[in-house]
Amino acid sequence: MVKAVVAGASGGIGQPLSLLLKLCPLVDELALYDVVNTPGVATDISHISSTAKVTGYLPKDDGGKLAFKDADIIVIPAGIPRKPGMTRDDLFKINAGIVKSLIEIAADVAPNAFILVISNPVNSTVPIAAEVLKAKGVFNAQKLFGVTTLDVVRAETFVAEIGGKKTGSELTVPVIGGHSGETIVPIFSKISPSVTIPDDKYDALVNRVQFGGDEVVKAKDGAGSATLSMAFAGFRFAEKVLKAAKGEKGLVEPSFVYLPGVPGGEEIAKATGLDFFSVPVELGPNGVEKVTNPLTGITEKEKSLVDIAIEGLKGNIEKGVSFAHNPPQKL
Ligand SMILES: NC(=O)C1=CN([C@@H]2O[C@H](COP(=O)(O)OP(=O)(O)OC[C@H]3O[C@@H](n4cnc5c(N)ncnc54)[C@H](O)[C@@H]3O)[C@@H](O)[C@H]2O)C=CC1
Numbered sequence: 256m257v258k259a260v261v262a263g264a265s266g267g268i269g270q271p272l273s274l275l276l277k278l279c280p281l282v283d284e285l286a287l288y289d290v291v292n293t294p295g296v297a298t299d300i301s302h303i304s305s306t307a308k309v310t311g312y313l314p315k316d317d318g319g320k321l322a323f324k325d326a327d328i329i330v331i332p333a334g335i336p337r338k339p340g341m342t343r344d345d346l347f348k349i350n351a352g353i354v355k356s357l358i359e360i361a362a363d364v365a366p367n368a369f370i371l372v373i374s375n376p377v378n379s380t381v382p383i384a385a386e387v388l389k390a391k392g393v394f395n396a397q398k399l400f401g402v403t404t405l406d407v408v409r410a411e412t413f414v415a416e417i418g419g420k421k422t423g424s425e426l427t428v429p430v431i432g433g434h435s436g437e438t439i440v441p442i443f444s445k446i447s448p449s450v451t452i453p454d455d456k457y458d459a460l461v462n463r464v465q466f467g468g469d470e471v472v473k474a475k476d477g478a479g480s481a482t483l484s485m486a487f488a489g490f491r492f493a494e495k496v497l498k499a500a501k502g503e504k505g506l507v508e509p510s511f512v513y514l515p516g517v518p519g520g521e522e523i524a525k526a527t528g529l530d531f532f533s534v535p536v537e538l539g540p541n542g543v544e545k546v547t548n549p550l551t552g553i554t555e556k557e558k559s560l561v562d563i564a565i566e567g568l569k570g571n572i573e574k575g576v577s578f579a580h581n582p583p584q585k586l
């Protein structure tokens with residue numbers, strides 16, 4: 256019996272993500288949690304004639320605990336999205352506390368769950384999650400993931416447009432680093448099957464991957480950020496985690512993980528000086544089976560992009576860790 260939870264299930268990402276999980280034959284039970292509207296969303300989705308049994312919870316009557324209890328996988332797209340002119344870091348003030356409170360519930364009632372954090376700023380919310388789990392004595396780095404799949408999906412799509420492929424899904428494009436602006440680093444030298452990016456298109460393509468989120472925020476013009484492509488990306492990652500948990504081999508996807516706690520991570524932590532970095536993760540029954548060092552054999556241009564990413568990530572990670580230890584006092 257596989258129980259999946261979506262926290263933030265009534266939102267722009269949460270609703271289509273819940274729909275995709277309801278359609279997934281790997282899910283037997285789907286618990287939808289949000290501070291608003293989950294009775295309606297859950298009842299609506301529950302009428303779909305697929306396997307998963309759907310329930311909806313609000314915070315009242317310990318709804319969070321009931322929703323999360325004994326979950327196998329918890330996906331978190333809870334929190335506010337950007338408006339034009341904002342950076343992801345501008346979301347920290349509100350979303351840091353939301354993520355912290357949700358991870359506390361997870362630690363108490365579902366300490367063995369895979370936890371997939373979508374809420375921004377991912378570069379800081381994942382370190383918060385790790386610190387909360389550590390403090391509760393239940394941290395397993397192999398099961399905590401910052402979801403950066405949308406960067407990979409975008410890179411596949413944009414490279415396919417340039418490389419004359421019919422669809423990006425024919426391509427594997429590693430994207431590493433973090434999940435905001437210049438911390439996002441596409442490694443075009445390792446696209447498989449290989450695609451040559453013309454020199455005169457390289458910088459613009461890197462920029463489009465790094466600022467793909469801004470493209471959507473601008474186009475939505477105040478109505479939020481990427482939701483449908485994010486639901487696709489979040490589901491793609493969750494499905495791989497679930498398939499790997501069932502024993503399927505060869506499933507790899509980049510994710511923002513705690514390097515010192517995952518096999519193969521120490522070497523990358525040493526090379527970057529960072530505890531968290533998005534790297535290609537090979538998934539297994541226990542989550543991260545191993546990570547591969549994405550920095551070997553990259554080009555000089557890519558090295559300089561990685562250096563910029565490392566600088567940005569340092570502050571983002573420290574901000575998350577220090578919030579987890581010293582959250583602002585409530586008035
Ligand atoms: N990792 C990534 O690649 C991406 C991350 N995001 C992030 O995902 C988050 C959600 O985005 P949207 O779905 O567009 O926002 P939204 O505002 O449409 O939905 C967020 C939902 O979270 C709920 N929520 C707020 N506090 C909560 C709490 N304490 N417990 C449970 N639910 C709570 C809200 O009621 C709302 O239904 C944002 O932070 C956004 O920046 C968005 C796109 C890509």
Ligand SMILES: O=C([O-])CC(=O)C(=O)O
Binds near residue numbers: 405469471480
């Ligand atoms: O841009 C945003 O704020 C949402 C996001 O993370 C993305 O679309 O990559």
